[in-house]
Amino acid sequence: MKAVVIRAFGDPDGLEAVEVPAPVPAAGQVRITTEAIGVGGVDAVIRRGSLAAYGFREGHLLGSEVAGRVDAVGEGVDASWIGRRVWAFTGLSGGYAEQAVAAVEDVLALPAGLTGAEAVTLGGSGVVAHFALERARLTPGETVLVRGAAGSIGITAVQLAAGRGAHAVAVTTSSAERGARLRDLGATHVLDRTGEGGPDTPAGFDVVIDVVAGPRLPLFLDRLNPNGRFVAVGVVGGQPPADFGVRLMDAFRKSLSFATFSSDAVPGPDRRAVRSSQFAAAAQGELRTVVHEVLPLDQAALAHRRMDAGQVFGRVVLAP
Template sequence: MKAVSIQAFGDPDGLVVIDAPDPAPAPGQVLIATEAIGVGGVDAVIRRGTLGGYGFRAGIIPGSEVAGRVTAVGDGVDRAWIGRAVWAFTGVGGGYAELAVAALDDITALPDGLSPVDAVTLGSAAPVAHFALAHGRFAPGESVLVRGAAGSIGVTAVQLAARAGAGRIAVTTSSPERGKRLRQLGATTVLDRSGETGGEFDVILDIVGGAGLPGFLDRLADNGRLVAVGVVGGYPPADFGMSLMRAFQRSRSFATFSLNTVPVPARNAVRADELAAAARGDLLPVVHDVLDLSEAAQAHRRMDAGEVFGRIVLRA
């Protein structure tokens, strides 16, 4: 099969198309002929080598979510899955390929009317956004700020917050055009990156991290909660928690969130619900572009340049 491998960590040129052995499903797994592959921020973080301490080695095939049709099943899996269109989480890698394997617990059948491209645009992003808002104890009527709102998690979080009755939804963005598109998705306040604060917020979802994170802790209202959902901008300063300590009497709080901590049945149920909502037109998958698998390096260059709104999808 054709696949894309990280031959060298660093810039996107380290992503190389290779011929790789066809995988076979182990017991409890399915084999999927991929039709769409999601390109996520975590893929770029892994490619840069930022997470080298987590055991990633040169030669890994990146990518954690695909959509396509099941072509074979391992022992213990009902053969009725063969031929079905599914979304799948492939783990820490293996997605940038023509064939991928996934555990039965990590697949979701696609509803009628939802394309594989739309499935990988929402399959991870929608549950992350849903449970991150819940982790921040968001309640209807509260104000929400989404930092890094132009990515797939951000644009989905804006829609979910609006759907759940947020009193005010602010977003950070880099251009008036992006601001206009985010307003169309439900944002009520658009902030640029020049330091405009937009007041204080009950819940902040931070997908960026990096050196700017402490400044967003300072934007929390009394009892406000900031949930770090990603670190696409790198890790925050080691002393970032001092911002909370200096405002001790305001009872602000900070938390991280990973979908890994959500029980499998719960996250699969939410994913199925959100994919069904997309099929009905109640949730919009925002696709920036669809590129061939061989253009994975180009997809990463565009992410690194900050020009992606929504998600880039690879086509196998």
Template sequence: MKAVSIQAFGDPDGLAVIDVPVPAPGRGQVLIATEAIGVGGVDVLIRKGALAAYGFQEGFVPGNEVAGIVTAVGDGVDEAWIGQRVWAFTGTGGGYVDQAVTGVEEIVPLPADLSAVDAVALGNSGVVAHFGLAHAHFAPGESVLVRGAAGSIGITTVQLAVRSGAGAVAVTTSSAERGERLRELGATHVLDRGGDGDGPAGYDVIIDVVAGPDLPSFLDRLNPNGRMVAVGVLGGPPPADFGTRLIAAFRKSLSFGTFSADTVPGPDGHAVRAAHFAAASRGELHPVVHEVLPLAKAELAHRKMDAGEVFGRIVLTP
């Protein structure tokens, strides 16, 4: 079968299509004929070598979410799964393949009218958005700023905040066109990347997908008792001394936290995914797909990610 691996850390041309044996599902596992593969920001960081300290090595096959049809099961797995359409988490990687193997506890059935492409546009991003807002103790009526809202996490956060009764939902993005698309999804205010524009004077909650050197200036935009949660580091780590902004604003009782989906128990994450898939099938949530590309063009997908061209999620298909 075909897979895409990172032959050399760095630029997208380090990605290569290779032939690998079809995996056999072991005990408690299923084999999935993939119909859609999500391309995420973490895949880009791994490809660049930015996460090498966490054990990722050259030769690694990226991708952690796929959707498709179960074609075989291992010992201990109900054969009724065979033929079912599912979303699946493949772990820290192994998703850029045309046949993926994963544990049966890592799959979620798909509604009949939800496409595999939409499923991978929503599966992981929805969990990060949902629990990121929960981590910030967001409450109805509060104002929310989504920093870096053009990616799938930001887009889903906007929609969930609106559905949950936010008083205002502001976004930062790079262009007026993207801003208009985010307004169509419920954003009430559109700001530039620096946070400037016609928005509220302050925010109760900031969900930050970017981090990077400008993170401290957004702490200044929190209302008293405001909470900022970083759910991504697409712009790199913040300055080492960014915490001094919190101390300087001591009397405002500000909070800063980080959130990773790695801390969400599997059943809890899958319950949220199932609810989101059902909402999307009813037209209540809108997965946004930037482009669908063949698996063999994973390099092109990563070039688009590096160039900041993507609104929503790029999806690969075998």
């Protein structure tokens, strides 16, 4: 089968389409013939070599989530899965391929009316957005800033925060055009990447959901109101300064909170329940997904170049 691997860490040109043996589902797994493959920020972080200390090596087959049809099951898996259209989390590997395997507990049947591209745009990111807002203890009437809102996590977080009754939902993004699109999704204020906005922009925020991290993270810690909560859900902009915690200590009397969040820390049944609910809402038009474009699998390097250049609004999807 065709797959995309990291030939060399670094820029997107290090990605290469190759022929590899089709995977065989082990006990407790299903195999999926893919129709849509999500391209996420974590894929870019792995591709750059930033997670080599965690065991990722050159030759790694990228990809975390796919949608398609189950074509085989491993030992102990109900054969009725065969032929069903599903979304699946494949871990942090194996998704950029014509076929992929996943543990059956990480597989969810797709509702009618939801495309594969929509499923991989929402499946992983929607859960992160939901539980990040839970971690932040957002309550109606509070102000929220979503930093890096043009990606699939941010787009979902904006909609969910507005739906939870936030008084204001501010976003950072790179252009007026993107800001207008985010307003259409529920944002009330648009800031640039440095945090500058119009005269009506709230001076502070009760909650910050940050997909970016990077060197500017401390500037956004400074924007927290007393008792404010900052939740970092990604590092697409790189690691923050090593001494960023000094900002928290300098603001000791404001009683600020900083947390990181990964959906890996959420029990599987809870992730599954939220994902199922979100898929149903998306199929009914109650939760919007934004697919930037669908590219052929062998153009994964182009997808990554566009993501690195900040040209993607929503999610790029690969299709075999």
